Amino acid sequence: MDLSRRTLGKFAVATGAATAIGAGAATSAEAAFWKVTGTTVPALTGFDSQMKTFMEARGVTAGQLAVTYKGRLVLARGYSALETVPVQPTSLFRIASLSKSLTAAAILRLEQDGKLTLGSKVADILGITVPVDPRWSDITVGRLLQHLGGWDRDVSGDPNFKDATISQALGVPMELKHADVIKYMTNQKLDAAPGTKYAYSNFGYMLAGRVIEKLSGLSYEAYVQQKLLTPLQIKRMALGWSIAKHTGEMPYDSQWAAKTVLDNSGTLVRAPYGSFSMRIQDANGGWIASAPDLVRWAKMFDAPGAVLNSTSLGRVWAQPETGIDPGGWYYGLGWHVRPVTTGGTGRNTWHTGSMSGTSTLLVRTYHGMSWAVLFNRRDDPSGKPYGDIDAAMWTAAKGVTTWPTHDLFPQYFS
Known part of the structure; x- marks a missing residue:
């Protein structure tokens, strides 16, 4: 398989009946509006073109x-298709499952x-003493992070x-708390023996968030901000x-x-x-960020x-105990990983994110590029797949003949 077309992770979707409300593609008048913010970089206009084509x-x-190249921020852009939705390079979007790399870290x-x-037992840390399924005793922290906990959605x-x-x-009552979800799940049988089957699990990452709170004495958000983001000036x-x-x-x-799901009223909402409850999603999909x-x-x-x-960084990319997927990739700790044999770091790594109203992608390539793409929707009447942004970004990257030497990071971080 072409390495530019990597297998993407499964998306989390809200369950239950949904009703179309007619929020479709932009009207012809709206489609005529197009605004791009951030520094124009002539050598990288292929990225702008791909974003416009995809969004329209x-x-x-x-x-x-x-977009970064060799550790330098070479492109930072916001794209607006409506005059009433001004997007800056620093505007914030829900990032959905890109949050998992933060929780794993x-x-x-x-x-x-x-x-x-990573071998610590989750039940011991969280004081879960009487689960219905005794195999809870085999759920380790590492298995949570590699989707090997035994739950299969x-x-x-x-x-x-x-x-x-x-x-x-x-x-x-709704809105649920984390403790409600955990209590419910400890009264359900596991779908597989822990460590034996890869099955993408938002619940596993939600549990990891509670482990962080229990052992740090801080809220999940405060721990991530203090220990991970502040040192990076994020x-x-x-x-x-x-x-x-x-804001x-x-x-x-x-x-x-x-x-x-924020109360029991049954009110129909966009x-x-x-x-879905953003409070419940915190450690598996709750963060907002700019690209x-x-x-x-x-x-x-x-x-x-x-x-x-x-x-610690070496552990992020370690193969799980179940080995590599037949498609040639595996799930490390908070990242999908595809080994490559053409040099550089020897791997392409990425994650996708998807919630109603959100579609995101974060990629790190073996030869020193990375990009983050954020959109404020994931569905529309066109039926076109949102995963196509992956190939679009690779096309843009391959079209660059000379990478810029500037670095925009100081402009956005100080």
């Missing part, structure tokens, strides 16, 4: 892109500081999006909210509506605003010292 084909009103920092090992559904089911089963990132927006955060679009923030974060994985040492 799907009626995406807000997009953002940051936080666990590694705890290990680095002697608070746990293709079999039993994604508990992080089963709010109404859990509310009814436990007799508790100040804009925060946990997002279900309804309210942070500079983009609005989110979807063609769907669904019942709110899917990005209450059909420059994300490539700054990605750069950390090439530079041992400020956040993680070389031993």
Whole structure:
């Protein structure tokens, strides 16, 4: 398989019935508006062209892109298709499952500081003493991070999006708390023996967030900000909210509506605003960020010292006990990994993110490039796949004949 067309991870979707609300592609009048912010870089106009083509084909009103080369930020752009949605390079978007690399790194920092090992038992740390399935005793922190905990959402559904089911089963009101989801899941059988089957699990990462809180004595958000982001001068990132927006955060679009999970009223809401709980998603998909923030974060994985040492960074890319997927990739700690044999780091690494109102991609290539792409929707009446942005970015990168020598990082981080 061409390395530019990497297998992307499965997307998390809100469960339950959804209703179309007609929020489709931009009208012809709206489509005529196009604004790009950030420094124009003539050598990299292929990236701008790919973003415009992608967004116009799907009626995406807000997009953002940051590109690095050899550790330098060479492009940071905001793209607006509506005059009422002004996007800056520093605007904030929900990043969905790109959050997992932060959670995995936080666990590694705890290990680095002697608070746990990847072999530590999750049930012991969290005081889970009477789960229905005794195989909980085999769930380690490392297995959470590599989606080997034993839960399979293709079999039993994604508990992080089963709010109404859990509310009814436990007799508790929505909006749920983390403890409600954990209590519900300890009363369910595992779908597989821990360590035997890769199955993407948002719940596993949600549990990892609780491990971080238990062992650090801080909230999950505070620990990540203090130990991971502040040393890198990343100040804009925060946990997002279900309804309210942070200053500079983009609005989110979807063609769907669904019942709110923020209370038991049954009110029909626009899917990005209450059909799932951002509070529940924190450690598996709750962060908001700008594209420059994300490539700054990605750069950390090439530079041992400020956040993680070389031993910890090596663990990020280690193969899981189940080995490599037949497609040639595996899941490390918070990243998909595809080994390559053409030099450089010897691997391409990436993660996707998807929630109603959000589609994101973060890529690190074996030969020193990285990019983060953020959009404020993931569905529209065109039916065109949003995963196509992966190939579009590779096309743009391959079209660059001379990479710029400037570095925009000082412009956005100080």
